[in-house]
Amino acid sequence: MKVALYARVSTSDKDQNPENQLVLLRREAERAGDTIYKEYVDEKSGGSSNRKAFQEMMKDAGKRRFDLVRVFALDRFSSEGIEKVFEHTAALEQAGVQFWSYCEPALNTTGPMASLFKSIIAWAAGYRNQRHSENVRLGQARKRAQVAAAGQEYVHGRRATDNAVVEEVKRLGAKKFSVRKISKATGVSVGTVQKYLKQPTQIQ
Structure with a gap:
């Protein structure tokens, strides 16, 4: 060996x-x-x-x-x-x-x-992953509470989107920018861009 x-x-x-x-x-x-x-x-x-x-x-x-x-x-x-x-x-x-x-x-x-120790290792790894998931959920809940207290909308995975960004999305949409280009320009997700435009837009 x-x-x-x-x-x-x-x-x-x-x-x-x-x-x-x-x-x-x-x-x-x-x-x-x-x-x-x-x-x-x-x-x-x-x-x-x-x-x-x-x-x-x-x-x-x-x-x-x-x-x-x-x-x-x-x-x-x-x-x-x-x-x-x-x-x-x-x-x-x-x-x-x-x-x-x-x-x-x-x-x-x-x-x-060996079998017992390997079982303990597997349990410990699973427990660590579970705790990490719980920490992520707690973090998201805390962010939602902070955003709600500020009167803004929480967007998962991104910071809260303020009114200026919403207006910029609509302005670019009015200029016939594609959803993907608007998303890249504003840093807002494609799904959120579509939501603010409130109309079906072809992703290019």
């Missing part, structure tokens, strides 16, 4: 050395008969995924340049919180890349607990 080794140490702790993690990971890779594709090393806090080696590793995983990521411990992989950890491991899973931790074998996607 072709594997990637990932090690991380914090810049705040000068006593740490990534080689301590890599020695163990190399030994485990050798024991399993793995071929090491690359060693990715960061010397940065794990509180953000904006780490050069980490980002490079995730991109290479997306290109399926290796089959497995080996890390010393989950907090070396990421200390952004459990939700982000599941997000990163879900990305690996979707790319067909497995995950293995020296200190947390129960979380490996290669062992007897």
Whole structure:
């Protein structure tokens, strides 16, 4: 199996050395008969995924340049919180890349607990998508309330259209501009242009 080794140490702790993690990971890779594709090393806090080696590793995983990521411990992989950890491991899973931790074998996607861990990853990804949808709906409701309070009309996906824009749409329509050209000139959607013109217009 072709594997990637990932090690991380914090810049705040000068006593740490990534080689301590890599020695163990190399030994485990050798024991399993793995071929090491690359060693990715960061010397940065794990509180953000904006780490050069980490980002490079995730991109290479997306290109399926290796089959497995080996890390010393989950907090070396990421200390952004459990939700982000599941997000990163879900990305690996979707790319067909497995995950293995020296200190947390129960979380490996290669062992007897693989099915359970993969189910948790899938649940976490679904929950995140659901929460994102809810946040979008809440944002739209807030915008509608703000627009209504200002006495304007809420147009989904765009800012409220004021009277000046409505008049500009009608002016261009009177000059026989096509609906599409009016939409491009005013930044108003095609459907909204047709609504303000209140007449069927051929889109060109």
